[in-house]
Amino acid sequence: MPYTIGLHSAAAAFLSAGFATQFSVAIVICLVIVLVTAYHVEDGDEAPQSLPGPPFLSIFQLMNNTVIVLSGASARRAFFNAKGFDLTEGFKILSGAIPMVRGVTSGLQTKRISVIHKRLAAVQKNVPLSDLIPAILEDSRRVLESYGTSGTFDPFEKIYELMFQTTVRCLSSAEIADDAALVARLKTLYDRLDAGTTPATVLFPWLPTPAMIKKLWATKEIYDIVVRAIEAREQSGISKNDTLQMLVDSGDEKLVIVGFIMGLLIAGARATGTTASWMITFLGGHADFRQKAKTEVESLLGIYSDATTPSLSSRLAEIPLEVWESQAPVLDAIIRETLRLGQPHAAMRRNLGPEVYINDKLIPSGAYIIYRTFSTFPEPPQLGNKDNQYASTAFSDVHLDPTIYPDPWRFDPSRKEVESTANLPLPYVGWGVGKTTCLGTRLAKVELKLTVALFLLGFDHVLVDKNGNVPLAPPETKLERHPSMPTAGRIVLRQVHAHISRAVNYADHLPFSLFLV
Numbered sequence: 001m002p003y004t005i006g007l008h009s010a011a012a013a014f015l016s017a018g019f020a021t022q023f024s025v026a027i028v029i030c031l032v033i034v035l036v037t038a039y040h041v042e043d044g045d046e047a048p049q050s051l052p053g054p055p056f057l058s059i060f061q062l063m064n065n066t067v068i069v070l071s072g073a074s075a076r077r078a079f080f081n082a083k084g085f086d087l088t089e090g091f092k093i094l095s096g097a098i099p100m101v102r103g104v105t106s107g108l109q110t111k112r113i114s115v116i117h118k119r120l121a122a123v124q125k126n127v128p129l130s131d132l133i134p135a136i137l138e139d140s141r142r143v144l145e146s147y148g149t150s151g152t153f154d155p156f157e158k159i160y161e162l163m164f165q166t167t168v169r170c171l172s173s174a175e176i177a178d179d180a181a182l183v184a185r186l187k188t189l190y191d192r193l194d195a196g197t198t199p200a201t202v203l204f205p206w207l208p209t210p211a212m213i214k215k216l217w218a219t220k221e222i223y224d225i226v227v228r229a230i231e232a233r234e235q236s237g238i239s240k241n242d243t244l245q246m247l248v249d250s251g252d253e254k255l256v257i258v259g260f261i262m263g264l265l266i267a268g269a270r271a272t273g274t275t276a277s278w279m280i281t282f283l284g285g286h287a288d289f290r291q292k293a294k295t296e297v298e299s300l301l302g303i304y305s306d307a308t309t310p311s312l313s314s315r316l317a318e319i320p321l322e323v324w325e326s327q328a329p330v331l332d333a334i335i336r337e338t339l340r341l342g343q344p345h346a347a348m349r350r351n352l353g354p355e356v357y358i359n360d361k362l363i364p365s366g367a368y369i370i371y372r373t374f375s376t377f378p379e380p381p382q383l384g385n386k387d388n389q390y391a392s393t394a395f396s397d398v399h400l401d402p403t404i405y406p407d408p409w410r411f412d413p414s415r416k417e418v419e420s421t422a423n424l425p426l427p428y429v430g431w432g433v434g435k436t437t438c439l440g441t442r443l444a445k446v447e448l449k450l451t452v453a454l455f456l457l458g459f460d461h462v463l464v465d466k467n468g469n470v471p472l473a474p475p476e477t478k479l480e481r482h483p484s485m486p487t488a489g490r491i492v493l494r495q496v497h498a499h500i501s502r503a504v505n506y507a508d509h510l511p512f513s514l515f516l517v
């Protein structure tokens with residue numbers, strides 16, 4: 001699964017411009033020489049130093065743009081809270097995820113984004129979110145059953161695919177989500193957008209390179225799929241209980257609906273897909289936490305579901321939303337610890353003004369800012385290979401700080417939560433913080449809990465080595481690659497053999513009802 005920096009980059013960019021604008025702008029730009037306004041920082045005392053600089057603040061030029069890299073406690077606080085630091089504008093130029101030109105549509109953009117955020121909040125209200133539970137579980141059942149009874153796979157491929165399906169279910173229409181071939185096509189197109197992000201597309205977004213043209217076509221195809229779904233729904237006159245219906249009924253302009261689906265799909269699927277893949281990977285190496293999570297879900301089943309309900313996914317669907325949210329502390333802790341180590345984000349901003357000072361250093365208006373993702377902390381045990389890019393987990397500057405998290409590379413969901421204090425601001429930023437806290441947290445957590453619960457109950461799994469046969473005990477081995485390029489984790493699935501022969505009554509629901517019989 002290709003995966004690039006800036007999960008929310010493409011999302012932010014999609015949200016801010018309609019396809020027609022993006023497409024025509026890119027074409028025009030290919031033909032015309034664009035004069036780009038430069039932001040130059042005088043190298044005075046108050047300017048950050050050029051790279052290589054001190055660990056907390058350094059500066060470089062990306063074409064004509066000033067880019068400042070921050071890290072450290074006070075810089076972190078400023079980064080997440082500064083009024084003029086804008087996430088969407090930051091991602092636009094720094095990620096290069098899709099063709100984008102500075103300043104285009106910026107007048108309309110803020111308003112449109114805030115409507116989209118409002119609709120995202122509406123999807124996560126109690127009733128719609130509860131309504132999504134059976135659908136997420138049904139999708140998960142279908143996908144997980146396709147794994148068969150045993151085998152090995154790369155969780156970053158297969159679990160990611162599963163989360164793509166459930167995210168499409170939650171954020172688009174029943175028609176798209178029900179069409180497995182269309183979901184697969186969408187995933188291919190989004191992967192193409194990611195894979196096409198190269199240094200050249202970041203540095204020269206206006207250059208009609210083959211990669212950029214491929215991305216344009218992928219964007220167009222995604223746009224067409226979404227528009228077709230909207231138009232079909234409007235013309236059918238049939239109302240369905242799904243997110244598309246909520247969007248259509250809200251009476252928003254089509255661009256908002258398209259922006260919602262296109263943008264949030266990529267934000268949601270990438271983030272939940274990567275996180276779920278890491279969860280399964282970590283749990284495959286930590287039988288103790290795996291068992292604790294499984295026991296927690298089984299005990300919820302015992303209390304809230306009817307033992308005669310014939311499938312495991314349906315039984316899990318009987319557990320109410322508020323129970324998943326308030327009575328699953330083990331799953332909560334596993335998600336939290338997974339995000340500490342396997343955070344899929346890179347945080348970027350643009351200072352829309354006014355200029356600000358951080359640690360007495362000037363951050364001018366217009367500058368781009370990145371929260372430093374390269375750890376200065378010791379490499380993890382057993383991984384002395386300099387080719388490994390082990391230390392690049394996003395937010396590693398805080399999440400891998402051994403003074404905050406002793407033995408930081410160890411996956412340990414039983415760690416105590418660290419409170420934010422004046423001396424230690426924002427020790428945990430797995431869901432963002434301050435001005436840019438994740439707006440999809442509620443949905444993401446529910447999706448993660450449901451899919452992982454079904455997986456844990458339906459399968460036994462352990463990590464295996466590259467050859468597929470030696471169980472790997474230390475999950476830290478899985479961290480030998482950059483989490484944003486996670487191809488290392490392979491797991492093996494084993495059906496719970498002791499129960500197989502008793503499953504005859506539930507053959508339709510194989511293998512997920514077996515062990516409960």
Ligand code: HEM
Pocket residue numbers: 008087088120171264267268269271272275339344345346347348429430431432433435436437438439440441443444
């Ligand atoms: C495990 C899954 C997820 C994780 C770990 C996650 C994490 C984050 C983080 C760290 C940020 C802040 C980024 C920054 O400060 O630069 C963020 C922002 C955001 N997330 Fe998520 N996210 C997840 C899933 C989702 C989903 C499913 C959606 C939507 C359906 C979503 C929508 C957003 C949006 C719209 C923002 C931008 C908020 C703003 O502009 O203020 N996220 N997320």
